[in-house]
Amino acid sequence: MKFISILALALVAILASCTSDKSLKYGDECSSDYLPILKEKRVALLSNHTGIVGNKIDVELKNGHLLPADSVALAGGRHILDVMLEEGVNVTAIFSPEHGFRGTADAGEHVGNDTDPKTGIPILSLYSPGSYRPSAESMAKFDALVVDIQDVGTRFYTYYITMKRLMEACAAEGKKVVIMDRPNPNGFFVDGPILDMSLKSGVGAIPIPVAHGMTLGELALMMNGEGWLADGLICDVDVIKCRNYTHAMREPLVFAPSPNLKEMAAIYAYPSTCYFEGTIVSLGRGTDKPFLIYGHPDMQDCDFVFTPRSISGAKNPPCLDQECHGVDLTSTDEFTGKVDFSYVIDAYNKLGGREDFFLRNGFFDLLTGDRSIKERIIAGATAEDLAASWKEDVAAFKALRAKYLLYPEN
Secondary structure, eight states: OHHHHHHHHHHHHHHHHHHHOOSOBOGGGOHHHHHHHHTTOEEEEEEOTTOBGGGOOSOOOOTTBOBOGGGGGGTTOOBHHHHHHHTTOEEEEEEEOTTTTTTOSOTTOOOOOEEOTTTOOEEEESSSTTOSSOOHHHHTTOSEEEEEOOOOSBTTOTHHHHHHHHHHHHHHHTOEEEEEOOOOTTTTOOEEEEOOGGGOBTTBOSSOEEEOOOOHHHHHHHHHHTTOSGGGOOOOEEEEOOBSOOTTOOOOOSBOSSTTOOBHHHHHHHHHHGGGGGBSSBOSTTSSOTTTEEEETTOOSOOEEEOOOOBTTBSSOTTTTOOEEEEEOTTOOTTTTSOOOHHHHHHHHHTTTOTTSBOTTOHHHHHHSOHHHHHHHHTTOOHHHHHHHTHHHHHHHHHHHGGGOSSOOO
8 A cells, every 4th residue: 555655646746747847848759649640550751850859959059050950960869750760650751841851952952862871761852853742652651641840930931831742642642640840930920921822832832921920730720721732632630739839939949940041040030031032132142141141242332241152052052252242130130020121122222223133033023922012112112111011911811820829829
């Protein structure tokens, strides 16, 4: 009886400890939630170098710089692939998104099939010409798909689009999708123009604002609930929720989610500076400050100077080897919490409103998701004018979004 009493007290203590733990936990830390779902199933994994369980490692970040993808193995983190294998999960395939499974490829670079050298599990690319959807052979390799990847919360960041395509493939064949949810580093605000679906592309797939303020798990539920999957498909989705997370949190990342988002400041600036990709202006690819600087050889009245070089993750950046005159945003945090076109407008004016400012390939419109933005900038609109133009649309989206939120907003 004494032993039973001691055991009972120990169990009560353990339960009390679990319930009183208010620390943030990512979905992939909650193995008791996902292991029963995956039992006796062949499992495919959509992930990359960011799939470190709980985003926890044993190194200290310096000066706000995130660890590059090639340092993951040295940082002491445990990848979800290794954890699942240790737990006896039968992982039979890996899908890689843009930038590849190791996260080192350039934006849009061809990424082919490969094999994980540590486990021998085949890596099936989803970011190469003609293979944005998994083949029938790939789909035959698994019964359930696990998603564990770090998104940054913008409509033009492509990881959610990869997830959507796989959800559609799984829905068509009756396969389950399990999403290990992660905090959205830009999840504390909702802002920007809503995608005009006539501009649907590889950098915008669903009618949401530039900064949507949702996790991948919440987005998946919304895509199901609003009928945004192809052919009206409904995917069998289980979201393994984060614990003790709210959208008011600003959870810092550890690993750079892609080669040119090298620090948290760049992730916060990204919803406001990515549009330079659709212009003749360099946004710092080929330097150590991408998305935090902008410039061009012909820009006037600028004291800041930089020269883009060919480097890993930016092999052929805009304005390669040309001295650019521009602006350095690394000393300001004014862009956090909003979508701000003032930087694009500033560059447009400093280049004299030249006709070739916006690239003729239409990429600027694909990024903004709204053809009127470019037209209004040319006509002299201010950033405040533009922000006012999408205010009502954002309010309507937030009301719609509320149905799918898994976490409180404050």
